[in-house]
Amino acid sequence: MQYAIVTGASRGLGEAIAKQLILKNVNVISVSRSENEELKSLAEEHGVHYSHVSCDLSKTEEIEKGLNHITEEVFHDKTHYVYLVNNAGVIEPIDTVGQLETEAVEKHMQVNVTAPILMVNRCIREANARDISMGIINITSGAAEKAVHGWSTYSSSKAAINRFTETLALEQKDKKHLILAYSPGVIDTDMQNEIRSSSKDAFADVDKFKQLKEEGSLRSPDEVAGVLMDLLLEPRKVENGKVYKLYDLVNG
Ligand SMILES: NC(=O)c1ccc[n+]([C@@H]2O[C@H](COP(=O)([O-])OP(=O)(O)OC[C@H]3O[C@@H](n4cnc5c(N)ncnc54)[C@H](OP(=O)(O)O)[C@@H]3O)[C@@H](O)[C@H]2O)c1
Numbered sequence: 280m281q282y283a284i285v286t287g288a289s290r291g292l293g294e295a296i297a298k299q300l301i302l303k304n305v306n307v308i309s310v311s312r313s314e315n316e317e318l319k320s321l322a323e324e325h326g327v328h329y330s331h332v333s334c335d336l337s338k339t340e341e342i343e344k345g346l347n348h349i350t351e352e353v354f355h356d357k358t359h360y361v362y363l364v365n366n367a368g369v370i371e372p373i374d375t376v377g378q379l380e381t382e383a384v385e386k387h388m389q390v391n392v393t394a395p396i397l398m399v400n401r402c403i404r405e406a407n408a409r410d411i412s413m414g415i416i417n418i419t420s421g422a423a424e425k426a427v428h429g430w431s432t433y434s435s436s437k438a439a440i441n442r443f444t445e446t447l448a449l450e451q452k453d454k455k456h457l458i459l460a461y462s463p464g465v466i467d468t469d470m471q472n473e474i475r476s477s478s479k480d481a482f483a484d485v486d487k488f489k490q491l492k493e494e495g496s497l498r499s500p501d502e503v504a505g506v507l508m509d510l511l512l513e514p515r516k517v518e519n520g521k522v523y524k525l526y527d528l529v530n531g
Pocket residue numbers: 286287288289290291292293310311312313314334335336337365366367368369390418419420421462463464465466467468469470471
C-alpha cells in the first residue's frame with residue numbers, strides 16, 4: 280500500500296497535490312485545521328482511503344498528537360511507500376523588522392519550520408525501522424534565496440527548510456528515500472490574496488504582486504501540482520536534497 284501524508288491539504292496547493300495523489304490511487308492523510316469535503320468524496324469515488332487529521336501545526340502538542348495518529352494509520356506491515364508532503368505554510372507576519380509581533384513570529388516559525396521538521400523526524404524513524412521507502416517533499420519558496428522587503432520571517436523560514444532538506448538528504452544517503460524541496464512559483468491561492476492586501480509600508484513590492492494577478496501571471500494550483508507529480512514519476516532523475524524550481528522544470 281502507498282500512503283501520502285499531505286499537510287495543508289484543505290485548500291490551495293496542498294489540495295491540488297492531494298487530489299492528484301488520490302487520482303494516482305495513493306491513500307491520502309490530510310493534515311490541517313479544516314477539512315476538505317471534496318477530497319473525501321473524490322477518494323470515495325476512486326475507492327482510495329482518505330482520512331483527515333485535524334491539527335493546528337502552530338501548536339507542538341497538537342503536532343505530537345496528530346503524529347501518533349498518523350504513524351499508527353500509515354506505518355504497518357502492508358505499507359511499502361509513504362509520501363510526506365510538508366506543504367502547510369503561512370506568509371504572515373508581513374511587516375518590516377521592528378514592527379513584527381512576537382506571537383505572529385512564533386506561529387510562523389512553528390508552522391513553517393518546527394512542524395515540518397517534527398513530521399519528518401517521526402516519519403523517517405518509523406519508515407527506517409520497518410524498511411519502508413519514503414518520498415519527502417518540502418514546499419519552499421524563491422523567497423528562501425533572496426531578501427524581500429517585509430518578508431523577513433518568510434524568507435528565513437523557507438531558507439531553513441531548504442537547509443533542513445539538504446541535511447536530511449545527507450544523513451539518509453544510504454537509504455532509498457526520495458528527498459527534495461519544491462519551489463512552486465507564484466500560485467493563485469489565498470496566500471496571494473493575503474500578500475496583495477498588505478500595505479506598501481509593510482511590503483514595498485505589493486504593486487508588483489497586484490500586477491501579476493491582473494496580468495493573469497499566477498499559475499493554478501492544479502498546474503503547479505502537476506509539475507511536481509511529473510517529477511515524482513521520474514525518481515531516478517531526482518538529486519536528493521536539491522531545491523526543484525517550477526520555472527526550471529517547465530522550461531526544461
Ligand atoms: N501561493 C504562492 O504563490 C506560493 C509561492 C511560493 C510558495 N508557496 C508555498 O506553498 C505552500 C502552500 O501555499 P498556498 O498558497 O497553497 O497557501 P494557502 O492557500 O494559504 O493554504 C495554506 C494551507 O496551509 C494550512 N495551514 C496554515 N496554517 C496552518 C496551521 N496553523 N495548522 C495547520 N495547517 C495550516 C491551511 O489549512 P487550514 O487553514 O485548514 O489549517 C491551508 O491548507 C506554502 O508552504 C507556501 O509557503 C506558495
